[in-house]
Structures are given as structure tokens and as C-alpha cells.
Amino acid sequence: MIKYIKKRICSMIIMLTRTFFGTNGIRGIVNEMLTPEFVTQMGVALGTYFMGGKIFIGCDSRTSGSLFVKAASAGLISTGCNVYDVEYAATPAIQYAIKHFKMDGAVIISASHNPPEYNVIKVVGNDGVEVSREEEVKIEKIFFDKKFNRKKWNELGKTIRFPQILDVYKEAIKNHIDVDAIRKRRFKVVIDPANSVGALSTPQLLHELGCEVITINAQLDGNFPGRLPEPKPETLGDLAKTVKAIGADLGIAHDGDADRCFFVDERGNICQGDKSGGIIVDYILQRNPNQIVVTPISSSRMIEDIVKSRGGTLIWTAVGSTTVSKKIQEVNAIIGLEGNGGIFYAPHQPVRDGALSATLMIEILAKSKKTLSQLIEKLPKYFIIKKRIECTNENKQIILKKILKETEKYNRITIDGVKIFFEEGSVLIRPSGTEAIYRVFTEAKDEEKAKEFAKWGISLVKKNL
Numbered sequence: 001m002i003k004y005i006k007k008r009i010c011s012m013i014i015m016l017t018r019t020f021f022g023t024n025g026i027r028g029i030v031n032e033m034l035t036p037e038f039v040t041q042m043g044v045a046l047g048t049y050f051m052g053g054k055i056f057i058g059c060d061s062r063t064s065g066s067l068f069v070k071a072a073s074a075g076l077i078s079t080g081c082n083v084y085d086v087e088y089a090a091t092p093a094i095q096y097a098i099k100h101f102k103m104d105g106a107v108i109i110s111a112s113h114n115p116p117e118y119n120v121i122k123v124v125g126n127d128g129v130e131v132s133r134e135e136e137v138k139i140e141k142i143f144f145d146k147k148f149n150r151k152k153w154n155e156l157g158k159t160i161r162f163p164q165i166l167d168v169y170k171e172a173i174k175n176h177i178d179v180d181a182i183r184k185r186r187f188k189v190v191i192d193p194a195n196s197v198g199a200l201s202t203p204q205l206l207h208e209l210g211c212e213v214i215t216i217n218a219q220l221d222g223n224f225p226g227r228l229p230e231p232k233p234e235t236l237g238d239l240a241k242t243v244k245a246i247g248a249d250l251g252i253a254h255d256g257d258a259d260r261c262f263f264v265d266e267r268g269n270i271c272q273g274d275k276s277g278g279i280i281v282d283y284i285l286q287r288n289p290n291q292i293v294v295t296p297i298s299s300s301r302m303i304e305d306i307v308k309s310r311g312g313t314l315i316w317t318a319v320g321s322t323t324v325s326k327k328i329q330e331v332n333a334i335i336g337l338e339g340n341g342g343i344f345y346a347p348h349q350p351v352r353d354g355a356l357s358a359t360l361m362i363e364i365l366a367k368s369k370k371t372l373s374q375l376i377e378k379l380p381k382y383f384i385i386k387k388r389i390e391c392t393n394e395n396k397q398i399i400l401k402k403i404l405k406e407t408e409k410y411n412r413i414t415i416d417g418v419k420i421f422f423e424e425g426s427v428l429i430r431p432s433g434t435e436a437i438y439r440v441f442t443e444a445k446d447e448e449k450a451k452e453f454a455k456w457g458i459s460l461v462k463k464n465l
């Protein structure tokens, strides 16, 4: 009964707000919000939006993947689109292939890091980047107004099987790294692709680069029997143990669509995304000084220190990978990063790419002749405190308004919540985009100061609840 009421409330909210798209695509639980009927009709709306072009479609290993590929394809074909089915593939492989094969866009069925019962419809433009909010509004308008451009029987599109993108993708990555330097070192690497599509590209790529590759959780299985698809310390215990037990140089973990990458050092310690991102950004700026780096305000000030020390410019954005990608394109940045293990290397493509991140890190190990733990040791040190405070979704904006008023006198950025900069560190206060909570994220070079900042940040939210 409760489930039914929740479902009804959810569909009422959607009808009232006429909004389907969240931070990354249209997200929902399989056969609740995301039914085959809904996905087919959304396919018709997307086909109308794409005006009958050449569209890639593909999915990750989820049990609902092929169901929704078929449903979305039916809708797209009914509007005259030719659908090129890449089957199972990493999201960045499909994104790269869009430009390479001159497609008009892609529909990717992948819930990335979400639990197995979820799936997501992602819409990607002809530049390989997910479409902007303005474009999503156009798609939603077509859907709700039912202004579909259905074709006659003799004008329908068709499905073309297109499994050859992975070779193109692997070769593209090799063009951006020092293949010889990596081959000489013959690294021993353990890869954990979370029983999903990263298993189809990263192990083969590293094998071709002369690495000794050991995999765990590498069979495609939408029940995710090895671990949940979100890479984080709680899910990477087996990878960490394996790296240590067999004396590997590095552990690599992807999320469900392999656009993110987490690393484990040679001692079996899990490296946080901010730290691996910091190492990669430092390396790129060392070779390309004075370039622009883009990162969301949720990233550590450590990134700012690194960028400044290399004479580069850091641009903060709101949280969200599409926002980072769009900013990279707008300001012609060389690289972007997120604290969740997302690396956007623009000379390859301005979107997160897990296999590219993995190979860049291996190139750094090869050229620096240092271990990952030694590279982490050299990074600027910050004490970081992350807290969450429950609040109702309805109150989020009212609370934010009050906090913005109270923090007017500080050096701050207000693009997504508020990030206040102090000489000794920073305080980020922002409402979560997906949960009924406020996040308070503080950091400082001194532990006591970080605690003091956290206390202040929490009090600012609590007194305005």
C-alpha cells in the first residue's frame, strides 16, 4: 500500500512539474517509474527531438538493460531514426564513438553507480556530451504535449547491430598516452569492473599495454553479485585485499558504466577520488602549464593548491558531471575532475572516462618511477569532515536563502549552495540534489580548525531548519 501511494505521489509530482530529467538522465526503479511502456513513449519523444537521425543505443549489465534498449529503440524507429545498437559498452566508449562515427546522438541505458533495481535513460548530443537542461526541457515538452513525429510504414527507421566501437575507443585512448613507457614497466594490475561494462574495455586495454592483468567481478551480471556498482571504501574491500595478497602495483575499480575510476595503492589502501584526481591534474599541468582546470565546488581545496602551484587557473562549477563537461567546452579547459573518481581529459573527450583515467595513472607510475602511495604522500594535506543534516525537501531553498543572507560578508561562491573560503580552509554547505538532507563539508590544514569549521557550518543549517 505504502509503495502504491509513493508511486502515485511520484507520478503526480512529475505531471505537475513536467520534469523527468534529474542530475544525470531520467532515473527510476525498473517497472515502477521506468516501465517498458514509458520507455517506448520516451523513445518516440527522443526520436522526434533527434528528427530521425543516426542514433547509438547501448546499455550496462543491468537485468533491465536489454529490455529498455528494445523499448527505446522501438520508439526511436517509429520516428524514422536509424538505431545503431552497440549492445553492452562503457558509457565513455559510446560517447567517444558518437563523434568518431559522426552520429547524431545516443541513448544510453545505464544507472551508473545506483543499486541494481534502478535504471536511467541518458541522452547524449552529437558532441558526445549529455544534453543541457535547455535541451531536456524541449524533450519533456515533446513528451507531455505528445507532439510526436511518427512516420508512415515506409518511412520507419531500422536497427543496425554495431558492436565494433570498443576497438576504436581503445585505440583513441592509446593516442593520448605514452604506450612505450607503460609497456617497459610490465605492471601487475588488478581490475574490479563491478560485474559491468568496464570489463569489456579496461582489462583488454591494459593487457595490450603490456600489463599483467588480474580481474575480479569481471563477468557481466546485473545482480551485481561481487559488489554494488558504486566504488567506495565499503565496496572495494575485495579489490584492496587482492592487490595486497598478490603484490600488485595497482588496483582499479569502475562504477557500473565505467566512466569513473577508483584506485588502490600497492599497500592495499583505497585512494580517495580527490587524491587520485590531484595526482593526475598535477601531472597534466606539469606538461601543459598555465592551462585551465574545472572542478565542482564539492572538490577539495587541495586541487586549488595544485593548480596554483603549476601556474594554472581553477574554475569551480556547480555539482554535476554534465555541468563540468559543458564548462570545459566553454572555457577550453584541459582537464576536469570530480572527487568521486571522475576525470575529464579534454584532448581525448570532455566527459568522464574511467579507462582513460586508469591509463593516465599507470603512465604516471611508469614515468615517475614512484608507487601510488609515494605519490599520495606528496600531495598537500587537508583534514576533511563531511556531515549530513536531515531536512525536508520543501524547506531546502528557504534554509539556503537564510544561510546566503548570513554569509554575505565572507569570501564565497554561491553557484550551488555556498562555499566559503578562509585562509586556513573552507566550508561548503549545500542541499543534496537527490536526498532530503543538507551536506556540510569542511576542510583545513589543521584538524582542530576543520572541526571548528564543521561546528559552525552545522550550526548555520540547524538554526535555520
Ligand code: MG
Binding pocket: 112, 113, 255, 256, 257, 258, 259, 260
Ligand atoms: Mg558512472
